Amino acid sequence: MKKRATSLKDVASAAGVSVTTVSRLLNGTIELPLETKSRIQAAIQELRYEPNPHARSLSRGRSDTIGLVVPDIANPFFATLVSAVEEEADRRGLALSLYATLNRPGREIAYLSALARNHVDGLVFVTNHPDDGELASRINQTGKVVVVDEDVPDAMVPKLFCDNEQGGYLAGEHLVQNGHRSVLYVGGPEEMISTRRRYSGLRRALRDASIPMDGLLRYEGEYTVEFGRNAARRFLSEGMPATAIFASSDEIAIGLIEVLREQGASIPREVSIIGFDDVGPLHLFAPSLTAIRQPVRAIGQRALALLVDTNWEQPEDLLSEELLPVEIVARNSVAPPSRK
Amino acid sequence: MKKRATSLKDVASAAGVSVTTVSRLLNGTIELPLETKSRIQAAIQELRYEPNPHARSLSRGRSDTIGLVVPDIANPFFATLVSAVEEEADRRGLALSLYATLNRPGREIAYLSALARNHVDGLVFVTNHPDDGELASRINQTGKVVVVDEDVPDAMVPKLFCDNEQGGYLAGEHLVQNGHRSVLYVGGPEEMISTRRRYSGLRRALRDASIPMDGLLRYEGEYTVEFGRNAARRFLSEGMPATAIFASSDEIAIGLIEVLREQGASIPREVSIIGFDDVGPLHLFAPSLTAIRQPVRAIGQRALALLVDTNWEQPEDLLSEELLPVEIVARNSVAPPSRK
DNA sequence: GCGGTTTAGTAAAGCGGTTTACCAAGTAGA
DNA sequence: TCTACTTGGTAAACCGCTTTACTAAACCGC
Numbered sequence: 001m002k003k004r005a006t007s008l009k010d011v012a013s014a015a016g017v018s019v020t021t022v023s024r025l026l027n028g029t030i031e032l033p034l035e036t037k038s039r040i041q042a043a044i045q046e047l048r049y050e051p052n053p054h055a056r057s058l059s060r061g062r063s064d065t066i067g068l069v070v071p072d073i074a075n076p077f078f079a080t081l082v083s084a085v086e087e088e089a090d091r092r093g094l095a096l097s098l099y100a101t102l103n104r105p106g107r108e109i110a111y112l113s114a115l116a117r118n119h120v121d122g123l124v125f126v127t128n129h130p131d132d133g134e135l136a137s138r139i140n141q142t143g144k145v146v147v148v149d150e151d152v153p154d155a156m157v158p159k160l161f162c163d164n165e166q167g168g169y170l171a172g173e174h175l176v177q178n179g180h181r182s183v184l185y186v187g188g189p190e191e192m193i194s195t196r197r198r199y200s201g202l203r204r205a206l207r208d209a210s211i212p213m214d215g216l217l218r219y220e221g222e223y224t225v226e227f228g229r230n231a232a233r234r235f236l237s238e239g240m241p242a243t244a245i246f247a248s249s250d251e252i253a254i255g256l257i258e259v260l261r262e263q264g265a266s267i268p269r270e271v272s273i274i275g276f277d278d279v280g281p282l283h284l285f286a287p288s289l290t291a292i293r294q295p296v297r298a299i300g301q302r303a304l305a306l307l308v309d310t311n312w313e314q315p316e317d318l319l320s321e322e323l324l325p326v327e328i329v330a331r332n333s334v335a336p337p338s339r340k
Numbered sequence: 341m342k343k344r345a346t347s348l349k350d351v352a353s354a355a356g357v358s359v360t361t362v363s364r365l366l367n368g369t370i371e372l373p374l375e376t377k378s379r380i381q382a383a384i385q386e387l388r389y390e391p392n393p394h395a396r397s398l399s400r401g402r403s404d405t406i407g408l409v410v411p412d413i414a415n416p417f418f419a420t421l422v423s424a425v426e427e428e429a430d431r432r433g434l435a436l437s438l439y440a441t442l443n444r445p446g447r448e449i450a451y452l453s454a455l456a457r458n459h460v461d462g463l464v465f466v467t468n469h470p471d472d473g474e475l476a477s478r479i480n481q482t483g484k485v486v487v488v489d490e491d492v493p494d495a496m497v498p499k500l501f502c503d504n505e506q507g508g509y510l511a512g513e514h515l516v517q518n519g520h521r522s523v524l525y526v527g528g529p530e531e532m533i534s535t536r537r538r539y540s541g542l543r544r545a546l547r548d549a550s551i552p553m554d555g556l557l558r559y560e561g562e563y564t565v566e567f568g569r570n571a572a573r574r575f576l577s578e579g580m581p582a583t584a585i586f587a588s589s590d591e592i593a594i595g596l597i598e599v600l601r602e603q604g605a606s607i608p609r610e611v612s613i614i615g616f617d618d619v620g621p622l623h624l625f626a627p628s629l630t631a632i633r634q635p636v637r638a639i640g641q642r643a644l645a646l647l648v649d650t651n652w653e654q655p656e657d658l659l660s661e662e663l664l665p666v667e668i669v670a671r672n673s674v675a676p677p678s679r680k
Numbered sequence: 681g682c683g684g685t686t687t688a689g690t691a692a693a694g695c696g697g698t699t700t701a702c703c704a705a706g707t708a709g710a
Numbered sequence: 711t712c713t714a715c716t717t718g719g720t721a722a723a724c725c726g727c728t729t730t731a732c733t734a735a736a737c738c739g740c
Contacts, residue, residue, distance in 0.1 A: 398726085
């Protein structure tokens with residue numbers, strides 16, 4: 001007794017015209033006399049007709065849906081990014097399919113092959129771990145993909161990042177201006193371009209200030225709260241070998257602060273901290289957290305624009321790499337060092 | 341020169357069998373001799389065949405995709421919810437389509453009509469504003485929908501909330517135990533069931549402690565940071581008429597704290613604060629924020645289970661309302677009042 | 681060596697749209 | 711009045727897959 005949804009055919013016969021006519025009216029590819037038109041519209045109303053999107057997609061060969069692959073939606077950075085992409089997609093009349101990879105590497109590839117060629121018209125791809133080349137090759141086979149936030153080397157598609165190097169530089173500069181001459185960089189996996197560039201920006205700032213390179217330390221790990229905690233423990237157990245820490249993500253900063261506070265290390269008196277990303281209520285932290293701010297919403301918006309506006313036939317368009325500017329938001333977690 | 345994706349037909353002719361055979365092999369509805377089977381599989385490999393999901397959905401009448409409608413993904417509470425739903429969906433082999441309504445009421449209805457009957461197999465629906473009845477009636481027409489987190493009155497579908505009343509009670513109890521006898525409730529829109537229940541839980545706690553009801557104040561507004569700020573300004577301009585504030589969401593609490601700090605009102609010395617939701621790094625706030633914790637991930641998981649496991653033919657199953665337990669996370673934003 | 685069953689498939693009808701090609705009737709111009 | 715064009719449509723193929731109904735051939739027991 002389950003009623004099938006009403007189809008074009010039902011509408012057509014109710015209005016006494018052919019399905020072609022209804023379809024074309026709906027798609028605006030025909031002009032009809034008012035009388036016919038309103039008869040059809042009445043039938044649509046009456047039957048509560050809604051077109052079947054699958055039939056439509058099949059027929060047209062596109063779905064007006066784009067896919068978004070992110071590591072983890074619960075992470076505020078990605079959440080904001082998702083939100084921006086969704087908003088922009090909606091503005092352009094596109095739907096959004098969401099996929100979280102949750103650090104299970106196989107899933108990224110599964111999404112690419114299962115989806116990209118058919119299901120969605122394009123893919124915004126955000127990864128957060130190193131690629132052995134497999135991902136890149138899949139992306140290259142797949143077609144309309146833009147790589148965002150973190151690089152997939154060798155993927156020959158448009159790429160969009162924030163200016164990581166500049167972010168590192170701004171952080172370094174700010175620390176130098178506050179009189180720091182020894183800083184610890186706590187970053188993500190070395191293979192990741194984001195962490196490399198942030199580090200190298202930081203290094204450039206220190207070098208510009210003629211600070212000897214042995215004043216620059218580095219812990220390498222993951223972009224997680226947990227790694228931040230571990231880094232803090234290591235930092236403490238090594239006797240606080242720097243007066244400032246540049247954390248390569250808010251998550252890392254949060255982990256650091258947690259443990260540092262817990263262990264009674266005072267921020268910023270004993271150690272200054274700068275975070276990276278600046279999403280979430282960092283301004284309410286104790287102390288409020290100075291951070292490099294990524295233009296997250298702009299990234300999301302631009303990612304969608306790239307996907308839609310890129311000319312995918314034009315090989316040189318596919319090699320673009322765009323950097324969006326970052327800024328520093330100075331709060332109270334950085335102060336001049338009180339110890340050497 | 342654009343190559344069409346390879347279809348079943350291509351595979352079939354490459355393997356020298358009919359499309360039926362390939363289709364049935366893929367769906368496991370046929371047993372084939374090893375020789376034929378591997379011939380087909382070789383062809384699939386060779387041609388990099390990927391089934392077209394739209395054709396499949398059209399043909400089968402379902403899409404193995406569920407829809408999730410939330411007000412705003414950038415909000416950490418919803419972000420976490422989305423994440424939990426996505427994870428559970430994936431576990432069950434379902435894809436997820438995401439829709440953010442961004443407080444534009446028409447969009448909710450658009451999603452319902454455009455999607456629910458066809459595009460997705462079911463909908464997890466989260467609203468955050470009052471309904472004039474339209475939404476409810478649409479939901480009732482639509483079919484497989486579960487309403488989560490905030491009620492849509494008159495919608496006759498399974499519903500899933502956290503135990504808001506109990507949350508209010510726990511907050512009240514905690515404040516009473518700390519010696520407060522005047523508390524301000526800052527909540528969302530009065531029409532929303534969540535805010536009403538939280539308030540009524542709070543009132544019950546005060547009544548249980550024999551506190552006169554004129555010790556209970558209430559500001560009513562929205563679940564936003566901005567409303568939190570306004571509430572704080574009003575609270576200050578009214579001369580801090582309570583020794584504790586129960587904020588009905590983290591967002592509201594954040595707005596409150598921002599302004600209170602800015603204006604030099606010390607928390608918790610001059611005024612204690614309790615939040616609601618407890619997502620995000622509230623433990624790093626100054627002071628760390630005491631809050632009622634919603635089991636957000638459990639809600640997301642359970643929502644999907646409800647959607648999938650409900651027997652939609654069984655009218656009484658559709659009227660279920662399930663409450664998930666909340667807990668209080670005591671931190672440092674509540675202290676005994678220092679003034680009357 | 682004949683009926684019955686199993687094996688190994690196939691043809692064709694959908695699913696619900698879009699789109700191409702075409703056509704009949706009316707109308708305007710020459 | 712004849713031709714040509716516009717108006718107002720329609721029939722049918724097609725998108726790629728699933729599924730139902732069916733069959734040809736091999737096997738099997740007697």
